[in-house]
Amino acid sequence: MKLPGSEEMKAIDRCAIEEFGIPGVVLMENAGTGTVRLIEEQFGPLAGSFALIFIGPGNNGGDGLVIGRHLHQRGCEPIFFFLVNPDSLSGDAAVNLAVVEKLRLPLHVIDSPTRVKTIPVLFKQIESRGKPCCAIIDAIFGTGLSRNITGHFADTIDLINGRSFARHTPVIAVDTPSGLDSDTGKIFGKCVKASLTATFGCAKPGQVMQGSSAYTGTLSIIDIGIPPEVITKAGINTSMITGETASSWLQALKRQANTHKGTYGHLLVLAGSAGKTGAAILTARGAQYSGCGLVSLCVPYDLNTIFETSLVEAMTVPLPTSSSLLNVSDLPTVIKNLEHKTAVVIGPGLGTDARTADLVLYLYHSVKQPLVVDADALNILAKQADQLKTPAGPRILTPHPGEMARLIGVSGDSVQENRLEAAKECYRRFKRKGRDLVIILKGAGTLVIADNDQVMINTSGNPGMAAGGMGDVLSGMIGSLLCQGLNPTVAAAAAVFLHGRAGDELYARIGQGFSATELARNIPHCLQTLLRENV
Numbered sequence: 334m335k336l337p338g339s340e341e342m343k344a345i346d347r348c349a350i351e352e353f354g355i356p357g358v359v360l361m362e363n364a365g366t367g368t369v370r371l372i373e374e375q376f377g378p379l380a381g382s383f384a385l386i387f388i389g390p391g392n393n394g395g396d397g398l399v400i401g402r403h404l405h406q407r408g409c410e411p412i413f414f415f416l417v418n419p420d421s422l423s424g425d426a427a428v429n430l431a432v433v434e435k436l437r438l439p440l441h442v443i444d445s446p447t448r449v450k451t452i453p454v455l456f457k458q459i460e461s462r463g464k465p466c467c468a469i470i471d472a473i474f475g476t477g478l479s480r481n482i483t484g485h486f487a488d489t490i491d492l493i494n495g496r497s498f499a500r501h502t503p504v505i506a507v508d509t510p511s512g513l514d515s516d517t518g519k520i521f522g523k524c525v526k527a528s529l530t531a532t533f534g535c536a537k538p539g540q541v542m543q544g545s546s547a548y549t550g551t552l553s554i555i556d557i558g559i560p561p562e563v564i565t566k567a568g569i570n571t572s573m574i575t576g577e578t579a580s581s582w583l584q585a586l587k588r589q590a591n592t593h594k595g596t597y598g599h600l601l602v603l604a605g606s607a608g609k610t611g612a613a614i615l616t617a618r619g620a621q622y623s624g625c626g627l628v629s630l631c632v633p634y635d636l637n638t639i640f641e642t643s644l645v646e647a648m649t650v651p652l653p654t655s656s657s658l659l660n661v662s663d664l665p666t667v668i669k670n671l672e673h674k675t676a677v678v679i680g681p682g683l684g685t686d687a688r689t690a691d692l693v694l695y696l697y698h699s700v701k702q703p704l705v706v707d708a709d710a711l712n713i714l715a716k717q718a719d720q721l722k723t724p725a726g727p728r729i730l731t732p733h734p735g736e737m738a739r740l741i742g743v744s745g746d747s748v749q750e751n752r753l754e755a756a757k758e759c760y761r762r763f764k765r766k767g768r769d770l771v772i773i774l775k776g777a778g779t780l781v782i783a784d785n786d787q788v789m790i791n792t793s794g795n796p797g798m799a800a801g802g803m804g805d806v807l808s809g810m811i812g813s814l815l816c817q818g819l820n821p822t823v824a825a826a827a828a829v830f831l832h833g834r835a836g837d838e839l840y841a842r843i844g845q846g847f848s849a850t851e852l853a854r855n856i857p858h859c860l861q862t863l864l865r866e867n868v
């Protein structure tokens with residue numbers, strides 16, 4: 334499902350209107366009627382009630398005028414609060430203003446902080462007539478918002494969010510909550526907190542970023558009649574990873590009768606050190622439970638017994654000179670064990686000792702197979718970010734925000750403030766000509782950036798997964814999907830969704846507090862469900 338940014342949405346609008354001849358006022362009408370239908374579906378019949386509709390300066394306001402007119406059609410009285418002088422409206426919004434004026438629907442001009450203060454009194458007067466308020470409609474700003482919200486606009490948003498009246502009345506955001514940056518999910522100073530967002534044509538990247546759901550509430554996409562050819566023509570490279578897309582990708586894992594464990598690949602895991610053997614064990618379990626044929630681990634010699642007793646199905650290669658951590662002195666043994674492997678995972682629980690770092694850097698450059706680089710291996714790479722040469726094969730980097738900060742040399746806060754930009758910067762820094770690169774920025778709304786700057790935003794996952802070990806399981810799952818034949822981009826994106834969905838099933842069933850081990854154990858059931866969904 335495509336996620337056009339604000340400029341791409343404008344181009345889609347223009348294309349629908351100018352190339353395909355669909356009048357803008359028709360798109361606006363569809364936006365309005367679609368929103369009213371959604372309100373009725375979600376909140377029941379509207380007759381005999383009233384709605385407050387906040388109108389802004391642009392076409393978002395125009396949508397609000399259409400919504401008000403159709404509420405009127407349904408016996409719900411629209412009370413328009415214009416945050417600008419109505420005469421300043423132009424284009425399709427002005428067309429709809431003229432209709433509202435001919436219908437003599439009530440409107441108030443609230444174009445100053447003083448007038449904003451009169452809204453609670455106005456509300457009480459309207460409510461005293463005995464009708465309930467069915468909705469508060471935010472048609473102030475949409476994708477045209479371009480700077481921080483100030484003045485009476487800001488006061489109005491504060492009023493909507495902190496109102497003492499109609500506390501239980503749903504706030505419906507038109508196209509997007511006013512104040513939310515449709516591209517990044519950042520807030521332009523203030524932002525409406527909606528119960529429901531009716532967005533037009535496509536969802537926008539900022540609406541599905543980490544933390545955006547606090548402002549969008551339930552996000553519902555309204556079809557306003559934009560032909561799919563227009564969306565395709567727009568060449569949008571940001572999309573959502575949904576159950577539907579993951580299910581279609583995962584069909585490739587369906588097993589044929591005449592197959593054996595070798596059919597499903599052999600993953601080599603380079604992970605673990607004294608005190609952090611669990612990370613390596615979780616990586617192996619993530620691989621095994623997502624269907625990898627064989628899993629082998631190169632581990633420090635002295636820790637081998639721990640792995641052998643913990644991982645019955647996996648094989649271990651105790652590295653002779655690595656006592657408690659992986660040591661570059663064992664490179665010949667590692668190189669020998671790379672033979673006949675389908676994919677490699679390096680990093681979980683490795684530590685960042687100089688002897689380990691030398692091994693990581695050598696393997697980052699020389700491993701021909703797809704290599705998943707996670708955890709401490711990322712921290713080691715970060716120290717050499719500018720010296721890295723072209724690697725011998727595809728690379729999948731899986732940083733959490735802190736590791737991302739180290740990889741691109743910024744603070745953790747700035748990564749979280751603009752996750753999309755951080756992930757793109759990381760991609761630019763590590764991308765080498767002729768080599769597949771995938772960057773996964775983990776966290777709520779995990780981002781997957783792959784070749785040709787294709788950006789995917791994950792829609793599965795939940796706060797119950799904010800616990801140690803979850804990333805280790807994911808790295809094994811990516812390695813496993815690579816071993817089963819998915820290409821690096823699809824393996825990364827499908828694993829990210831499957832990982833989050835496995836967590837969602839546990840979160841729904843037992844709430845927070847489940848472990849990474851339990852999540853890994855839940856992968857087969859989750860995979861089975863997704864494989865069924867596509868049939």
Ligand SMILES: NC(=O)C1=CN([C@@H]2O[C@H](COP(=O)(O)OP(=O)(O)OC[C@H]3O[C@@H](n4cnc5c(N)ncnc54)[C@H](O)[C@@H]3O)[C@@H](O)[C@H]2O)[C@H](O)CC1
Pocket residue numbers: 342345346360361364389390391392393394395396473474475476477478479480481482483486507508509521533534557559
């Ligand atoms: N295909 C579609 O998705 C359709 C979308 N529609 C709606 O149109 C808006 C986008 O309309 P636009 O006029 O470009 O922008 P806005 O309505 O969001 O208004 C922006 C308006 O406000 C000014 N402005 C920007 N920032 C600020 C600020 N901080 N303070 C004050 N004023 C600000 C700016 O100059 C603009 O004039 C889209 O979201 C949909 O709701 C169509 O109606 C149907 C097709």
Ligand SMILES: [K+]
Pocket residue numbers: 393471472473474475506507508509510511
């Ligand atoms: K809005």
